[in-house]
Amino acid sequence: MHSKSAALRLHVESALAGRIAAPFRQPHSEPVPTVPAGIPLLDEATGGLPRGGLTELCGPPSSGKTSFLQSALAARTASAEVCALVDAHDAFDPARAQSAGVSLPQLLWVRCRNLDQAFRSVDVLLHGGGFGMVAVDLSDTPARLVRQIPLNVWFRLRRTVENTSTILLVLSRESNAKTCASLVLRLEKEKTAWSLRERSLPTRALHTPACLLDGWTSAGEVIRSCSLRKNLHFLNHSTTPGSADKDLVRFELHTDCALPRSLNEGESLLAEKERTKDPG
Amino acid sequence: MSFAAIFVPNFTFQAIVRSQPELRLQPVAVIEGQPPTYRVIAFNRLAEILGVTAGMTKANAEQFPQIQIRHRSETQEETAHRALLDTAWSVSSRVEDVAADTLLLDLAGLARLFGTEEVIARRILTQTEAIGIDAHVAVSANVETARIVARALPGCTVVPEGQERRFLETLPVAMLSPSPQLADIFERWGVTTCKSLASLPVLAFSERVGQEGVRLHALASGKGNRPLVLAQLADCFEECFELEDALDNLEPLSFLLGRLLQQLCVRISARALAVAEVRIAFELEPAFDNALPSARAFTIAKPLPRMFACSLKLPVPSQDHSLLLKLLRLHLQANPPCAPVLKIHMTATPGRSRATQNGLFVPASPDPQKLELTLARIAAVVGENNVGTPLLLDTHRPDAFHMQKFSVRTEVRSAPEQKTETPTGFRVFRPSLPAWVQLQARVPARVAFQGMLGKVVRAAGPWRTSGDWWEDQPWQEDAWDVELQFASESPNARGLYRLAYDLRLEKWWVRGVYD
Numbered sequence: 001m002h003s004k005s006a007a008l009r010l011h012v013e014s015a016l017a018g019r020i021a022a023p024f025r026q027p028h029s030e031p032v033p034t035v036p037a038g039i040p041l042l043d044e045a046t047g048g049l050p051r052g053g054l055t056e057l058c059g060p061p062s063s064g065k066t067s068f069l070q071s072a073l074a075a076r077t078a079s080a081e082v083c084a085l086v087d088a089h090d091a092f093d094p095a096r097a098q099s100a101g102v103s104l105p106q107l108l109w110v111r112c113r114n115l116d117q118a119f120r121s122v123d124v125l126l127h128g129g130g131f132g133m134v135a136v137d138l139s140d141t142p143a144r145l146v147r148q149i150p151l152n153v154w155f156r157l158r159r160t161v162e163n164t165s166t167i168l169l170v171l172s173r174e175s176n177a178k179t180c181a182s183l184v185l186r187l188e189k190e191k192t193a194w195s196l197r198e199r200s201l202p203t204r205a206l207h208t209p210a211c212l213l214d215g216w217t218s219a220g221e222v223i224r225s226c227s228l229r230k231n232l233h234f235l236n237h238s239t240t241p242g243s244a245d246k247d248l249v250r251f252e253l254h255t256d257c258a259l260p261r262s263l264n265e266g267e268s269l270l271a272e273k274e275r276t277k278d279p280g
Numbered sequence: 281m282s283f284a285a286i287f288v289p290n291f292t293f294q295a296i297v298r299s300q301p302e303l304r305l306q307p308v309a310v311i312e313g314q315p316p317t318y319r320v321i322a323f324n325r326l327a328e329i330l331g332v333t334a335g336m337t338k339a340n341a342e343q344f345p346q347i348q349i350r351h352r353s354e355t356q357e358e359t360a361h362r363a364l365l366d367t368a369w370s371v372s373s374r375v376e377d378v379a380a381d382t383l384l385l386d387l388a389g390l391a392r393l394f395g396t397e398e399v400i401a402r403r404i405l406t407q408t409e410a411i412g413i414d415a416h417v418a419v420s421a422n423v424e425t426a427r428i429v430a431r432a433l434p435g436c437t438v439v440p441e442g443q444e445r446r447f448l449e450t451l452p453v454a455m456l457s458p459s460p461q462l463a464d465i466f467e468r469w470g471v472t473t474c475k476s477l478a479s480l481p482v483l484a485f486s487e488r489v490g491q492e493g494v495r496l497h498a499l500a501s502g503k504g505n506r507p508l509v510l511a512q513l514a515d516c517f518e519e520c521f522e523l524e525d526a527l528d529n530l531e532p533l534s535f536l537l538g539r540l541l542q543q544l545c546v547r548i549s550a551r552a553l554a555v556a557e558v559r560i561a562f563e564l565e566p567a568f569d570n571a572l573p574s575a576r577a578f579t580i581a582k583p584l585p586r587m588f589a590c591s592l593k594l595p596v597p598s599q600d601h602s603l604l605l606k607l608l609r610l611h612l613q614a615n616p617p618c619a620p621v622l623k624i625h626m627t628a629t630p631g632r633s634r635a636t637q638n639g640l641f642v643p644a645s646p647d648p649q650k651l652e653l654t655l656a657r658i659a660a661v662v663g664e665n666n667v668g669t670p671l672l673l674d675t676h677r678p679d680a681f682h683m684q685k686f687s688v689r690t691e692v693r694s695a696p697e698q699k700t701e702t703p704t705g706f707r708v709f710r711p712s713l714p715a716w717v718q719l720q721a722r723v724p725a726r727v728a729f730q731g732m733l734g735k736v737v738r739a740a741g742p743w744r745t746s747g748d749w750w751e752d753q754p755w756q757e758d759a760w761d762v763e764l765q766f767a768s769e770s771p772n773a774r775g776l777y778r779l780a781y782d783l784r785l786e787k788w789w790v791r792g793v794y795d
Contacts, residue, residue, distance in 0.1 A: 039702050062775040066705025066795035082645045082688055091707040093792070094670035094681050100703040104670055108686045110658055111666040120661045128654035130646030139707065139795065165644060192763055192776065194738055213740045213761040213776065213794075215704055254701040255761075255794075 032182065032227055035079075035167065038071035042220050045249040046183055047227045049133075053182030054158050054168045058175045061139070063187040064218035065171045067100075067253045069135055072169065074101030081132025084108040084125050088118040089140035115141055119153065126160040126168070134161075138172040146172050154180040175223060184223035190250065192216040215254040282397055282441075283423040283508075284385040285430035286368060286404060287416045288360075291381035292322040295360035296350050298412035299521050299539060303348060307332070309341045312352040321352060355520040360413065362516060363547050367407040369513060370550035371400065377511040382430070384423055386508055401436040410546045420444060424504040428455050444502025449475035456496050462489060474500040517628040519544055526565040526620030530612055533621060538605045544628045545601040554597030556631030558604060562588040563623035588617040595687045596648040597631035603649055610656040614664070645688045655686060676747050677755055678780070678791060679708055705795050706778070712789040715779060724762055724779060729790050734764035737774070742781070756783040759791070 009024065016023050034048030049055050049072060057065050069085075074097075076083050083106060085092060090111040098104055110125075112118040118136060125134050138146050154177040161168045170177065175184045193214040288294055292310050297303045307327035311318040318338035330344045341347060361380045368375045371394070374386035387400055394400045397419045408415040418430035420439035425448065429437050432451050439447045451474045453466050471477050477500040486494045498504040519540040527533050541558070548555055564586055592607055634648070646654065658667045668683040715729040724736045741760030748754045758781045766773035776794035781787070 060775075061707075061793050062795055064705070064795065066707055067702055068705075070705045071702055079643060081643045090666075090710050091792070092670075093679070093706045093708045095672055095679075096703070096706045098672060100705070104672070107669055108655075109668065109670055109683075110662055111683075112662050117662050121658050121667075124654055124657045124661070128646055128650055130644055130651070132643060132645075189774070189776075192738065194740065216776065216794075251702060253704040255704045 038075035041251045050182045055183040056181045059187035070100040076132045077103035077106040083133040086110045086136045133167040135169040143173045182226045190217045219248045283426045284419045285426040286383045287430040288381040295357040308348045363411040366547040376508040519626045521624045528620035540626045541601040549599045553630035554599045554633040555628045556597040557593045557629035559591040559627045561625040562621045564619035708792040715788040715790045717788040734766045737763040
């Protein structure tokens with residue numbers, strides 16, 4: 001097998017001799033500038049979001065894609081950059097985004113109703129230029145529709161964003177841009193964190209909920225990265241949790257709760273209230 | 281101390297040709313009057329060569345081949361006069377508005393700003409050409425001499441101080457605009473030129489023709505100086521265009537809008553200003569009003585609009601007419617007029633030009649003018665209310681926000697706080713999805729929505745919120761955070777959702793999903 005590929009390589013090299021000096025040598029390329037997305041563990045694993053490139057973030061519902069998007073928007077707007085969000089199904093929550101640190105006056109929000117509107121808006125935005133990040137949220141679009149987008153659309157988007165300082169971030173359920181993407185990251189929800197586990201029902205006296213949703217742990221995996229020279233697409237990527245476990249990056253996402261987030265604090269508060277209630 | 285005079289020959293014709301420059305190469309006759317007795321009141325050189333004369337009837341004028349007949353337009357004359365005033369104000373702030381076709385300027389102190397008097401005269405001529413008017417300009421130390429020379433001689437004329445009489449010698453006495461009685465007397469006396477009038481003895485002349493004759497004698501001698509009656513500086517930038525036939529297509533209409541915008545931008549930029557807002561009013565064709573009795577009855581019952589108005593406000597004032605035209609086109613494509621257009625009124629509100637420069641270390645942001653075009657293009661795709669920046673409302677009502685117009689604000693904030701925790705994101709279902717919920721011990725146990733049935737693995741709640749009970753639309757709901765396991769075997773079939781029970785409607789809704 002090895003000798004066959006070597007012979008083939010020799011044949012191609014000899015056929016192209018005089019026209020291309022070294023057809024199989026990787027062309028020297030400038031290092032791609034990257035910026036952090038605001039989640040340190042993921043930034044460490046991915047090297048950050050590449051400027052002038054397409055980043056794909058895929059995963060099922062509740063995997064943490066929107067949390068990642070909010071974090072990236074907060075980081076970019078904090079650096080006085082102007083960002084745009086093309087929301088294919090009008091699902092953005094501005095209140096949560098603001099509490100996550102996104103500066104809303106620096107965010108252009110395009111509320112679309114379908115894929116066609118979303119891609120036409122992205123085209124106009126990228127040609128307009130000047131945005132630090134343009135995010136396209138296709139999370140709620142059925143995967144079969146996103147799969148039908150021709151590859152040349154992704155190529156055109158990549159070419160438009162190339163040699164600019166804009167980050168093009170696409171959120172979807174599956175990776176579709178293939179080799180057009182500079183970074184492909186897949187997220188999955190692993191474990192949900194609940195507090196006040198002992199209580200199954202709200203107690204009328206304390207007016208306390210049964211339990212609290214604290215957040216969940218998401219696992220991120222780098223599928224493709226130009227800066228890390230990794231491309232699991234070519235390996236016909238199979239998701240066997242055990243084999244790829246060492247490449248997964250786990251990070252925790254926390255909800256904003258009115259009650260203290262620490263389980264102990266919450267329980268101690270509950271216990272204290274019950275103590276004060278019992279004598280009466 | 282010197283004065284300049286601007287005179288526009290054949291002003292009635294030029295006011296029309298200004299908005300239709302292609303007519304300059306064709307024979308044109310301008311008519312006025314009541315139908316059917318239209319008379320020719322103005323015409324150009326090509327029409328004169330064909331044989332058109334003043335006072336000719338419209339029917340006679342139409343006999344000439346290729347002649348273009350246009351009706352006199354007082355509104356276009358008014359806008360041409362306004363444009364001429366703007367040109368004069370761009371050179372000097374002291375301007376006298378003598379007549380629709382004549383302006384006088386005080387040039388005192390302008391030599392250090394612009395240069396010699398000849399340079400100033402050429403500058404005025406260039407500015408008038410930019411607004412589509414061919415004018416005569418004359419500069420003299422005597423204000424009346426400047427006015428008379430401008431009426432008589434084309435192009436730029438600079439009369440050196442002390443030689444006013446020599447310049448006026450050859451001019452006909454009619455240039456002094458004498459009254460009909462005096463003109464008759466001059467004709468009987470054989471006084472035809474200013475030289476012959478100036479050579480008459482003043483005392484004997486005044487005894488015969490009175491003070492008016494003395495004034496004309498002084499003018500013919502180049503002595504009639506006087507202070508200017510200054511016009512009030514006005515910021516009224518308006519252009520108007522009357523169509524012979526109504527237009528119902530956007531393409532030719534935008535062609536005309538482009539011309540008007542170009543003229544407005546030239547006028548505004550001459551005053552060192554920029555366009556902050558453009559307002560357009562179309563007079564629409566009264567269609568079928570009197571065609572049939574049934575149509576008349578219909579229009580009485582439901583009158584059709586006669587006017588169409590729209591405005592375009594820019595976040596940053598601009599002098600770029602092509603940008604304004606693109607924005608107007610996009611606006612009119614989205615909101616076209618409901619009937620063919622007969623007349624266009626365009627008014628520009630001036631603003632100060634942008635004179636700031638971003639800092640060296642401030643990140644690049646979209647160019648405000650280009651961004652305006654980008655926003656207009658996106659608005660044409662998704663709708664005007666679906667693009668902008670969200671403004672949160674001061675209420676606890678879920679998903680309460682208002683969309684406002686996006687504008688670039690390059691504010692550098694202090695270094696962001698290093699967050700140890702990453703907050704969860706939430707995706708809102710707009711509108712909320714109706715759900716079927718089965719309770720078990722007052723806690724959701726099974727949930728069905730959008731054709732999917734899920735088992736509640738864990739639930740947190742209820743979070744009771746209410747508000748606006750003092751308003752017309754109160755709200756009250758119990759919210760639950762639930763982890764749902766759907767029937768599918770796939771590990772992806774598990775999600776964290778927010779349910780809400782509307783206590784007023786007694787209905788369950790799925791508000792969104794944590795993501």
